[in-house]
Every structure is written in C-alpha cells, then in structure tokens.
Amino acid sequence: MNLKDEINKKAISWLIKDREGLTQNEEAQFKKWIKNINHQKAFEQNKLLMNEYLTLDKKFINDIEFQIEKETKSVSFFNKSKYLVASIIMLFCISFLYNKYDNKVFSKEYTSLDKKILKISLLDNSIIDLDTNSNIQIEYKKDKRKIRFTKGKALFSVAKDNKRPFQIKTENIMIEVLGTKFEVINLSGITTVNVVEGSVKISYLSNNKKEDKKDLIVLKKADHYKIDKQGRIIEFGKIKINDIASWKNDLIYFKNDTLEKAFLVFEKYTNKKIIFDTYSLSQLKITGKFKSNQFDDFLEAVKVLYPISVVKKENIIKLVNK
Known part of the structure; x- marks a missing residue:
C-alpha cells in the first residue's frame, strides 16, 4: 500500500472515530495529525465521500458489511479493531462512489475568509454570492445540482432546469429548487432561508439519510423560515425583500x-x-x-x-x- 492509500485509510479511521466521539487523548492525536496539509486534504475529501456513503441504500450497506465481516472473521487482527473493519467497508463503498461519480460534470469548493466572494458564476448561469467566513462545496451532475453548505451566508440565484433540481444541504436540512432566488444562512446549527422570488422546498433529513427525508414546507416570495438541526421550527413569517442578503451591501x-x-x-x-x-x-x-x-x-x-x-x-x- 502506497503512502497516499495509507493517508486515506487513516483519514477514514479518524472520520469513523469522530462520528462515535473522540476521547480526550484521541482528540489530541487528531489535532496533531491534521496539521499536515496532505492529511487535511485527505480528511476533507473522505469526509465528502462519507456523507455520500451515509446516503446510500441501507440494504446495500448492510449487505456489504455482512460480507466483509464474514470474510474477515477468521483474522484475529481485524477482530481486535472494529475501526479497521469499518475502514474496509468504507473503502469498498468509496470505490463504489468513485464509479458513481462518473457522471460528475463539475465540482469546486469556495471558502471566504475576511472578504466576500461575489458573483460566483456556475455552468448553468446560476449565481452565488458568498459572505465572509463562509464555505460551500459545489457538485454538478448530469441529473442534479448539489451544494454542501457547511457554514456562513449565501445568496443563490438559480437558473431554471426542470431536469436537474438544485439541492442545498446544511446540517440535516435539505433545500430544493428548480429556479429561484433566495438566501441561506447556516450558523451555529441553525439554517435560515429567505426567499426573494420563486419557491423553495425545505426538508428534514433524519440521521442525515435521504430515505428518512421529511418534507416540511414550500416557501414562497418574501417568506422567512428558520429551523435547527433537530428539525424544530424556530421562526416562520414574512421578511422585507430589501432586507434579504443585506450583507452584500x-x-x-x-x-x-x-x-x-x-x-x-x-x-x-x-x-x-x-x-x-x-x-x-x-x-x-x-x-x-x-x-x-x-x-x-x-x-x-x-x-x-x-x-x-x-x-x-x-x-x-x-x-x-x-
């Protein structure tokens, strides 16, 4: 196994441990490990893939886990480390996801620090304005347009495409549109959506899985909606259009x-x-x-x-x- 494979394997192991909860000692080890720029890159790439892994069909994942655990049962070394077994399962699924991504048309990540990034033009002529201290990961496929919005504020002007829905994911919240203009704020585990024009569908993803998606509401022009990562509605009402994305000015x-x-x-x-x-x-x-x-x-x-x-x-x- 070459160095790149070793780094990826370690990154997956850390991701699995992080989901279960790091001990104080493990957290110190992780902080030391992640300082390496190559480790950071591998961790973020595998984090994106793990999010996709978690949305795979439940039966498909269970079948893989059963087969791999069956094949490794006789090897005492694997029995001593559930993280290695889990890593093998993850690597197998990630291999599947790489094949799945053959239909990927475009992908890019934007991170703003002290300055806004305005007028990000996408392949379909959609426009994104990004406030300071914000992060989005864009992925366009032949059948859908996906945005992973990890933090901050953004204004989306989405070009209409009936064949490819535009999806934005923040925490456990899914926002879906065909063509419209709206603001999304993702701060401190709370997602806020303010609609400038068109309509926006909001759904809650229980356990971060698509099969547990629960449609909550369809927002219209001038609607203001705030929801936390547990799916609890905090605010719902009207907002002045001129007040939306005021950070641009x-x-x-x-x-x-x-x-x-x-x-x-x-x-x-x-x-x-x-x-x-x-x-x-x-x-x-x-x-x-x-x-x-x-x-x-x-x-x-x-x-x-x-x-x-x-x-x-x-x-x-x-x-x-x-």
Whole structure:
C-alpha cells in the first residue's frame, strides 16, 4: 500500500472515530495529525465521500458489511479493531462512489475568509454570492445540482432546469429548487432561508439519510423560515425583500435582538472576541441598521443606549456595567 492509500485509510479511521466521539487523548492525536496539509486534504475529501456513503441504500450497506465481516472473521487482527473493519467497508463503498461519480460534470469548493466572494458564476448561469467566513462545496451532475453548505451566508440565484433540481444541504436540512432566488444562512446549527422570488422546498433529513427525508414546507416570495438541526421550527413569517442578503451591501439589521446575538454577528466580520461582564448585560436589546465594516460606530451606539464601559485588550473586547 502506497503512502497516499495509507493517508486515506487513516483519514477514514479518524472520520469513523469522530462520528462515535473522540476521547480526550484521541482528540489530541487528531489535532496533531491534521496539521499536515496532505492529511487535511485527505480528511476533507473522505469526509465528502462519507456523507455520500451515509446516503446510500441501507440494504446495500448492510449487505456489504455482512460480507466483509464474514470474510474477515477468521483474522484475529481485524477482530481486535472494529475501526479497521469499518475502514474496509468504507473503502469498498468509496470505490463504489468513485464509479458513481462518473457522471460528475463539475465540482469546486469556495471558502471566504475576511472578504466576500461575489458573483460566483456556475455552468448553468446560476449565481452565488458568498459572505465572509463562509464555505460551500459545489457538485454538478448530469441529473442534479448539489451544494454542501457547511457554514456562513449565501445568496443563490438559480437558473431554471426542470431536469436537474438544485439541492442545498446544511446540517440535516435539505433545500430544493428548480429556479429561484433566495438566501441561506447556516450558523451555529441553525439554517435560515429567505426567499426573494420563486419557491423553495425545505426538508428534514433524519440521521442525515435521504430515505428518512421529511418534507416540511414550500416557501414562497418574501417568506422567512428558520429551523435547527433537530428539525424544530424556530421562526416562520414574512421578511422585507430589501432586507434579504443585506450583507452584500455591508449592512446588518437588528430587530429587538440581544447584545449577545448582535456582537456574535460582528465577531464574524471583525475577528474579535466579545466578552460580557454579566449575563444580564448580554441580554439587553438593540434595534437598528449598522454597517458591518464600522464596528467602532456600533460600539459607540451601544454605549449611548446603555451605561456600558468597553475594555479592549488585543483581539478581546470586554463589556462591563459602569
């Protein structure tokens, strides 16, 4: 087995352990292992494949597991390591998935850090605008268009194609459209969808598997929908079209939001850590329109509203009562 195969095998082993829960010692070992750029690349590639593996037909997976465990039963070394057996099963399924990907037309990943990535043009003339600190993985096939949206905010303008649905996956939430324009926000395990035009279907994927998909709602123009990764609806109502994807114009809107939530939003744009002296301080409310690139002005507005002092130390800002 060459070095690349060894790295992939180790990456799969870490993925399996991570799903079951790492011990403190394993977590330290993993952090050391993942520092290598080749290890990082292998881990991310196999993570994408594992997500596909988890959506394979349940009977197909069970048949493979039974056959492989049967063949390795007589080998004591495999019996001592369930991770090796699981890795073999994963490698077999990943081999199957590579064949499955023969119909792949296009794939690419975009990660924005301190700057937005605007007007990402796709093969079908769909457009994606990506806010700062966001990540999407695009995969176009002959029969579908898929986006894995791991974090952040994005505005999608989807070209109509009746033969290829456009699917976006965040946590356990699936968003499906044929042609429309809408915003998706995936932050802290909560998915928010704001529709500019057209219609968007929202589904919940129990255990991250397609066969357990439960259709929840079809959203229309100006609908606002917020759901957590357990499938619990947090908010559902209307939103002003002009307020959707305000981040494109460096605008942030707060409507009776807590200071804790407001500063969490600004942390995303400033790379600063905000600390509150007391819990009651963090729960004070704020309403207004602010510029994401004018954090100091926002701080001054908060100080005018409430008797608060600001203590700055490097990248840490502490808010205390006067």
